[in-house]
Amino acid sequence: MSLKVTIIGGGSSYTPEIIEGFMNRYPSFPVTEIVLVDIEKGHNKLKIVTSLAKRMIQKSGLPIKLSYTLDRRKALENADFVATQIRVGGLDAREKDERISLSHGVIGQETNGAGGIFKALRTIPVMLDIAQDIHEICPNAWMINFTNPAGIVTEALLKYSPHKKVIGVCNIPFNMKNSVAEMMDCNVNDVEIEFIGMNHFVFGRSVYIQGEDRTAAVLEKMLQQNVDYSPANIVSIGWSETFIHALKMLPNPYHQYYFQKEETLEKDLTAFKENGTRSEVVKQVEMDLFEKYKDENLDVKPEELEKRGGAYYSDAACNLMDSIHNNKGDVQTVNTMNNGAIPDLPTNSVIEVNAVITKDGPKAIASGHLPLNIKGITIQMKAFEELVIEAAISGDYLKAYEAMVMNPLVQNEKKAKILLDELLEAHKDYLPQFQK
Amino acid sequence: MSLKVTIIGGGSSYTPEIIEGFMNRYPSFPVTEIVLVDIEKGHNKLKIVTSLAKRMIQKSGLPIKLSYTLDRRKALENADFVATQIRVGGLDAREKDERISLSHGVIGQETNGAGGIFKALRTIPVMLDIAQDIHEICPNAWMINFTNPAGIVTEALLKYSPHKKVIGVCNIPFNMKNSVAEMMDCNVNDVEIEFIGMNHFVFGRSVYIQGEDRTAAVLEKMLQQNVDYSPANIVSIGWSETFIHALKMLPNPYHQYYFQKEETLEKDLTAFKENGTRSEVVKQVEMDLFEKYKDENLDVKPEELEKRGGAYYSDAACNLMDSIHNNKGDVQTVNTMNNGAIPDLPTNSVIEVNAVITKDGPKAIASGHLPLNIKGITIQMKAFEELVIEAAISGDYLKAYEAMVMNPLVQNEKKAKILLDELLEAHKDYLPQFQK
Amino acid sequence: MSLKVTIIGGGSSYTPEIIEGFMNRYPSFPVTEIVLVDIEKGHNKLKIVTSLAKRMIQKSGLPIKLSYTLDRRKALENADFVATQIRVGGLDAREKDERISLSHGVIGQETNGAGGIFKALRTIPVMLDIAQDIHEICPNAWMINFTNPAGIVTEALLKYSPHKKVIGVCNIPFNMKNSVAEMMDCNVNDVEIEFIGMNHFVFGRSVYIQGEDRTAAVLEKMLQQNVDYSPANIVSIGWSETFIHALKMLPNPYHQYYFQKEETLEKDLTAFKENGTRSEVVKQVEMDLFEKYKDENLDVKPEELEKRGGAYYSDAACNLMDSIHNNKGDVQTVNTMNNGAIPDLPTNSVIEVNAVITKDGPKAIASGHLPLNIKGITIQMKAFEELVIEAAISGDYLKAYEAMVMNPLVQNEKKAKILLDELLEAHKDYLPQFQK
Amino acid sequence: MSLKVTIIGGGSSYTPEIIEGFMNRYPSFPVTEIVLVDIEKGHNKLKIVTSLAKRMIQKSGLPIKLSYTLDRRKALENADFVATQIRVGGLDAREKDERISLSHGVIGQETNGAGGIFKALRTIPVMLDIAQDIHEICPNAWMINFTNPAGIVTEALLKYSPHKKVIGVCNIPFNMKNSVAEMMDCNVNDVEIEFIGMNHFVFGRSVYIQGEDRTAAVLEKMLQQNVDYSPANIVSIGWSETFIHALKMLPNPYHQYYFQKEETLEKDLTAFKENGTRSEVVKQVEMDLFEKYKDENLDVKPEELEKRGGAYYSDAACNLMDSIHNNKGDVQTVNTMNNGAIPDLPTNSVIEVNAVITKDGPKAIASGHLPLNIKGITIQMKAFEELVIEAAISGDYLKAYEAMVMNPLVQNEKKAKILLDELLEAHKDYLPQFQK
């Protein structure tokens, strides 16, 4: 029986990780064919990555056919799963997001604030195109989206695409479980966290070790050890005891942008002055990686890859595909339709949530009402996400402005316009919907 | 490590079934101690059942200690699980419910209509007492309730008892899965049904076989074969094609009371004239069973037990305890807190729902909005349930009347009063809250 | 300044009443032009009514221009208000609704149960056509709809018509206030009732006399005097003390169909055997009225008109137009968008509610949650109304069946089909949407 | 017939305004007795104000009895209305709020941000005491609250006091209508604004002139004329065209704190350096006013009073009392129970809303869902308000911290603690609930 996975944005430096993921899961998830797809601009990288991937597979001796192509529609034929890991405009666009934001004294992170808004505006139309192709060519395929802002993109697809088999993934929930396992000196498989909220704005409401609720103990450990479960791309500042005691939940690394805004901005500005934008750092990391990948003797995923922020992304994605394929019915944390799981958020919105994974996709587990201490900010963030999606779909200037001015990292009526205008100009090639 | 189960209402004729359930699951759920509790009135039956249970265990050679007592508080000491299968007022009370209802031309089923209301009014205060004892004596124990009306009782406990570790179970979901397996000629473990609604008012919205959505095929099969997945206590009338096509879901056997009211009433009246009430039939079945149980050579569950409506009840209960004990994280259908899983019903109400079962109890899987075709009637039934609970707690005559007149099987302002007054008088010994 | 009112269904026997209403309100609502419109089938009646109306106006000496036409689009030119009082299929259709329902032992009232469903199915498409004409020809005109089922029709228009200036009116709220005034021996203008619910399913939650809450006193008076505030078309049975004490609100006359179903059915069957359907009675009343109208000496509204059920309809409509025209900001009871006024019902549904009336239309006054005792049945009725509207719009057989089987006056899966099929056949000329 | 008003905080410099308000409305609202109450600390001011008020009444020749007392419970006997205009801790406390906030670079406004939180924490317990007295002594009296934060205080009372006849008032809605009248060169009585939101966070969604929707025109006028409808205590910065075009509603003056945070902070810091806190400015204004009040020849409200931010407060209050007394049924903008009027906010929360005013109090007019562009921030502000109320009632340090860190003007986990600790210490005499 054939089992085909198409990877859109296959020329990414992350690809060796997901290839490794498939090889590791071969006994339960026996991929027969992998096609890496990218756009012309990434042709060279795509070839390099393809070669490495082929060497990795060859070494393993597994009967997996791997190829690459620039023809997306061709690549989708008979696909069972489609993984999307694109970056519209590449790292250059990210650099503009960061640089322009910081130049106006605003946090320039790629998935939050002004940067996140523009990443969404650039990405959503392209993702809708991809989903449309899937809908036409391989309508039974599940689309597993890693592309950020993953939650917003998934909601846009579930609202505006005819293709409904879409799931968003992020590595943060996995990172958090891993860190808890370290803190509590236990196996990560014994850790369960009840997540509540949205992608990059999710809280760990309860932590269970072997089924026992150990939330309070974990919070204390975190404070004592000043544990940092941030991914490589975010430098943690450390939370105060009072904040954690009042929150009574695990924050996620991105929460620093919201509750340590001034400190984070200062830290990012300092880093910017010293090393340029995060994007520029990543460009260098990527260049080094591709140099390594070219080495014809390399036939494993190089260790350096883990240094990037995306570790475990491919684990999240591969586990998901495995459970869908095998109708496992296990619980994983994904971005999927709310359906009432958080009754304070729109039923048709996308949340990051523990869900039972079957062949029919994820089913969110209900959490009940948001705790009052995060109710306001969580609902505000979701309303902001809705505004971004409306702006991305409509190409309406005022809607984009609404999203910008209502984002808690901007929320200034004059600065919102300055940022909006400068970013719209900078990214105009990737924002056709705003050129009408 | 000790693992103790206390069974309240242990003198029930069903007890051999649950004992068998524990024995079958011993490898994963190694019960060390079972205590059967009952009230003075059931002393004799309790002794008979205890003897049979001891013989069953002895035959198995398993190291399970079994005893009986009339001292409930003593029996609760160190319990890990408490199963409740009581019948306040016994079959005599049920007979009154049925007889009085039918005498006024109203359906007299024990968990629906006027009968269901009075069963709830009698049962809720006693269950609150039991839960209070558990809260004081073994606060970490899970209370697994089979006592009908199981959904209403569970909601009353979750709202008004300090003991929150309460789960309600019913065999109907299991029956429905079994019937689907028969229809589709497959293994019951390959069948998943998405249930939506409340206990005895639940619909099977989607049916999956090995993860594939086969709802439409199952509905057609059901119509062709005129399949009856009713428990023994309900004689099915058969659904029309149009009803099933419009419903697009599996009804449950109790739905005949609501959508075939006239036919069901006639059928019940005929049966009543021929054989007396269902209660009287059951009394005879019970008497026969206890005659069998007395046989000192009997050391297995007698086949005749399956003839009653409660088959699989103990399976539902044992599977639940097993998953909690082992933090399995599998999906079972239980009566638990809504928490938004059906956003159209109160967040703090109890629904019958697929839930992930862990050591921390069940977590409902979110379904999204009710389909419009069952939205109205489902919400009405839930509001009715709330009225019954308020009446049971307050002992307020007018609240009991509200529940009666708003029940879709009564819904007549004059008949409601006649039924209410006659039933209040008939059951006054078991309704102390109304004697104030 | 011109002020034009177009009356669609102008050939109705009720027209003299609304003409009188305009004449009485001339000082504040100076109508300059009235056009009566009807279809060819009603041509003769239209001419008779027009002549009488002209004589009435002439007698008053008011400068109101009145004419009639069969050309609806012409009649709508420059209209400021459009009153709709049509009856699709006429009294013949009503007779079929009543006769077929009763022949199957089901209540056959024209706005409730099976009859109400079919009146809605016939009426909604025609009303959408009228609203479309208004939208094109006189988009600033307010459409004041008397056509039953008034609430369902208004909701259908607000959901599916581009013309949003639509308000539904009924005389029941006015009747109820009048009856309270009689009971309490006070001026009707001193009576305020807080209405909660939907058209023909509305409750009077609080009754104020000169601003004082006198609800309890009014309920006692009603019980003592056995007061009947039913319109002429409904014979009251009288409510029991317990029902009223438990309800704690004023029921409306139509509630007998739901809470005295068996008695009402029997009464209607008896009346049917003695006098034929209500429709046949009304036909005779109408014929007598038109005989009177033909009398060239008649130049006032004849007293006999009040005998029909529609008394005060025109008062409700004229008061509404007056307040809109004069931006009065007073409170009237109308059928309009919920907008949260009853948070338990969909925000975009239509309720019968006290609303502030300005030039911008009615704004519903918020009531908070439905009392628990009517919460279930009210939500069920609203869900039923949604089903009817979906059926009327789509012409989908199964949707029509869903509406029928989920109506509390039918709610039998087999009878629903029999009624549906027989009524679909009987009315097929007026149900083009089902002939696809 | 007697009509008694008790004014708590009667020693306020604003009192002459409300006295004038009563005199002006005497024909429809014939007050027979006014009692001014204050605490010992305000004894001297109370005497001065009482003398002036007596001279004002004497001049008018109206038969109004006026007196003062320090005995609150005595003053409440037979009261029909109780106006509350207290300031717990006086201007000294306000100065601390402002000074401490600004010293940490945070906006120090008295009803927003850290200052608003502490004003709420100080005020709510005192207001609950007053409401308790009213409940015991004059349970039929309406409590009209001007004390800020008026919305939060009203919600706290409606949630936690047995006295439910409480309404909050603010002059901002009146100011906004006045400014619109100026802009549009029309009579203020011809202006209606649909308000949506909460006290000091309300938006003017639609503006009607003589019933016509003129919102767009008013917004353009506002931009052209750069109109400032701020009260005297807030210096407007002016809104950008883009903000107003995207908002599509009238902002209120306090919105500058949220959408022009940086500019407002800078402006406030500059003003602080030049003139000290706003509180100190007000202290001087008050001292000057009381000097004037002492003048035995003064028998009218001095013009200087209008310079303060509270103009029209007394108009709002007097109009409200007048309408309640006379069961007018007119529409006024008040702080009252939501009840679904804004379905996105809790049904039992308090909003600032147009309401129909009768003897039975205000009934909010339903608005439907919040526009998406303000949905997030409005819900967040309401959740923040709930946190403040919970903190004020419980005296729980962590709850107070939650309110502080989740306020959009603070929202920094470390700064929140610094502010909280410093303010708790500074105000400890007025925060007994936190001294447990």
Ligand SMILES: [Mn+2]
């Ligand atoms: Mn991520």
Ligand SMILES: [Mn+2]
């Ligand atoms: Mn059951």
Ligand SMILES: [Mn+2]
């Ligand atoms: Mn009507």
Ligand SMILES: [Mn+2]
């Ligand atoms: Mn104010």
